[in-house]
Amino acid sequence: xxIREIDLRLPNQLxxxxxxxxxxxxxxxxxxxxxxxxxxxxxxxxxxxxxAVDYGYGDGRPGEIGVHxxxxxxxxxxxxxxxxxxxxxxxxxxxxxxxxxxxxxxxxLGVHLVRTMAxxxxxKREDGxxxxxxxxxxxxxxxxxxxx
Amino acid sequence: MQIDRFIEQDVIITTVKGRLDSSxxxxxxxxxxxxxxxxxxxxxxxxxxxxxxxxxxxxxxxxTKLARSHGVALAICSLVPQVHEVFDVSGFTTLIPIHxxxxxxxxxxx
Numbered sequence: 567x568x569i570r571e572i573d574l575r576l577p578n579q580l581x582x583x584x585x586x587x588x589x590x591x592x593x594x595x596x597x598x599x600x601x602x603x604x605x606x607x608x609x610x611x612x613x614x615x616x617x618a619v620d621y622g623y624g625d626g627r628p629g630e631i632g633v634h635x636x637x638x639x640x641x642x643x644x645x646x647x648x649x650x651x652x653x654x655x656x657x658x659x660x661x662x663x664x665x666x667x668x669x670x671x672x673x674x675l676g677v678h679l680v681r682t683m684a685x686x687x688x689x690k691r692e693d694g695x696x697x698x699x700x701x702x703x704x705x706x707x708x709x710x711x712x713x714x
Numbered sequence: 715m716q717i718d719r720f721i722e723q724d725v726i727i728t729t730v731k732g733r734l735d736s737s738x739x740x741x742x743x744x745x746x747x748x749x750x751x752x753x754x755x756x757x758x759x760x761x762x763x764x765x766x767x768x769x770x771x772x773x774x775x776x777x778t779k780l781a782r783s784h785g786v787a788l789a790i791c792s793l794v795p796q797v798h799e800v801f802d803v804s805g806f807t808t809l810i811p812i813h814x815x816x817x818x819x820x821x822x823x824x
Contacts, residue, residue: 583737605765605796612767616736663805675804676768682803 569596571636578619578629578648586611586633597637603702606683607635607642610700613676614646614655618696622650632695641685642702647695654689655698656681717745723820725755731762734770742770746777749784755823756781759816761792766800778810791819 572593576582587608594604611633623629632647661674681687686701715732730742749756758774760766766774774790781788789811793801801807813819 580736583735587733602796602799605799608765609767609800612735616767616769675771679768679800679803683799 569593570638571634574633576631576633578623578631578650580616580619582631583612583615586615590635593635593637599637599642600704603642603704606680606702607644610644610680610684610702611646613680614698617655617676618646618648618650622648622653622696624651640704642704644700644702646698646700649695652691653696654691656687656689715741717742719745721754722816723824725757725820725823726750727757727759727816729759729762733765734763734773735765735767736769739767739769739773743773743776746773746780749780749786753784753786755787755789757816757819757823758788758790759792759819760790760797761794761816763797764794766797768804771800771804771806774806774810787823789813789819789822791816 572589574586574589576586590608590611591604593599594607599607615631615633618631629649632645634645634647636643655677658674658677661678663678680700683702684700685703686699688699690697690699715730715734715738717731718729720727728745732738734742756777758777778788790801791813792815793812798807798812801810801812806812811819811822813822
């Protein structure tokens, strides 16, 4: 059997990250994904799941986060969902990457990393869930937009 | 994640092995929270750092600010390509001296 996708559902707890990373590594090794896109996939899941857990459930209610990855020819398609408060990460102000070290504030850095490394990204709110879709090319890809 | 510290050519070298993410970054944060007496230069040797996320970058930035506020030089060396990409995209490569290997880093402090 050739594994082409994984579909995971997990509670909104950071203690789930280790298992999640192990599952992603198994998937990328099985699919022989090159190191760079494999790293980008893990980073995207890490950053967005952390954000959802940290900021999506302000009242501390239990929730469910979904991680769906598909290997489609020359790309990975990643869909991250959560039932946290509505939040469009791509609508948030980008971090200030131009200031001097002393001035540098790094809120939003995780989202910036992921959107820069992705070929495309999209957000929608659907059936009470935040849905983030990302496409990661397997060949030589973006991340060329180095900050000034 | 494993952290080790030793001194070579009067430079305090901290090596980090494994993954630096939201679950492990506080360990490095604690480790780098104090500038050791003597004001020796600080080198973060990331040769065996396989992964860093924004949580890890925050710790590196905090340590860099702390060193600079004490007038202590701090540099990073030996980033693997994927980790180097994260430093590039975050803009950190323009803020913190990054050297290809330990030898080059030690020479820069001399």
